[in-house]
Amino acid sequence: MPGTLVLCSTPIGNLGDVSHRLVETLSAADVIYAEDTRRTNTLLARIGVDTPARSYFVGNERARSVELAHRLGRGETVAFVTDAGTPAVSDPGVSAIRAAVEVGAEITVVPGPSAVTAALAVSGFDADRFVFEGFLPRRGRRRRERLERIAEETRTVVLFAAPHRIAADLADLADLAGERELVVARELTKRHEEVWRGTVAEAARHWGAEVEPRGEFTLVLAGAERRRGDLGVALDLVFDEIAEGARLSDAVRDVAEEVGVSRRLLYEAALERRSAERGGT
Structure with missing residues (x-):
């Protein structure tokens, strides 16, 4: 056995x-x-x-x-x-x-x-729904695309960062979401535990030039403001989710709630686009 x-x-x-x-x-x-x-x-x-x-x-x-x-x-x-x-x-x-x-x-x-839930708890950000991104890719297209998605994410985002990479991670994130609120949790549960609060741009300056990064870092980024009422934007988001493996009905449900459009209208528009794309192949 x-x-x-x-x-x-x-x-x-x-x-x-x-x-x-x-x-x-x-x-x-x-x-x-x-x-x-x-x-x-x-x-x-x-x-x-x-x-x-x-x-x-x-x-x-x-x-x-x-x-x-x-x-x-x-x-x-x-x-x-x-x-x-x-x-x-x-x-x-x-x-x-x-x-x-x-x-x-x-x-x-x-x-x-868990560093993820511990940092999320002390952040004070919405924790009903959140995204865990782990460590960012080090370079190239995968890194750029991941950062772009994080910048658009409306849910709270939790990331890990190594001390030798946090300055670059924060600098790149600041280029896309500099004004978003951020909590940097360093050395959680250890003697030198620190919970820093500010914007992403402020964090990039602080950890990039003002202090030498040491220890283990967990970043908690507040979600982006929801975009309301734009059916075209919603439709693009639906097909982004489908490309990642989501079913059409699930993608429509989630995006309609996120963007603030009619689920019925979004579903009909998605079916129409999918039919058009299939007809063109």
Whole structure:
């Protein structure tokens, strides 16, 4: 009978956030796969866990996923951790989950601290609906297109930024959304935690020239103002969503609410455009 893969969230900075369930789970596991065994072994020593840890990162995940699947196939309980936060969320883990699915293993989670929800909570921005973008692409067309979409996004946006890239990320974002409100959460839950508030343009100046960026950054950007009543704009947005894989009816529903147009009129216009496009091919 296949075993169990347990995705274990670890503290994002403060070891006081280790839960009893995390300690019990790591202690009971047959093996722990970790993004960085050095950091994980330090954590294990602090919480009194002696379960062996095996590395699992981008450079070896193909071989390790095969090994992990073999262990699960023979009924073992496998814990999976990353350096901080929840596995598979802007961190290694997706290939491990897919390997577990392939062998029919049970997959469960020990939830815990999250820089995403922590930063979102302290931001004071609308958190009923939000978008998590992770780290921005480093360069090229993908980066430009991602920034353009973020600049138009009406929901609150959460991003990660590394200290050596935050100045460039903020500068590029300021070119498109300089007046938007932004919260920069740095070193959350750690001794030098900082929550900075201002506009994107102010943040670009502050973190680009006034201080040396250090630590881990989570950015929370207030949503753009909703564009109201423009059927042409709404129609373009519908086909943008369809291009990303959304169904027509779902795209129409979401965009009609966002832009403030009649769902019926938008649906009819979308059908007409789609028919015209198909007729022209």
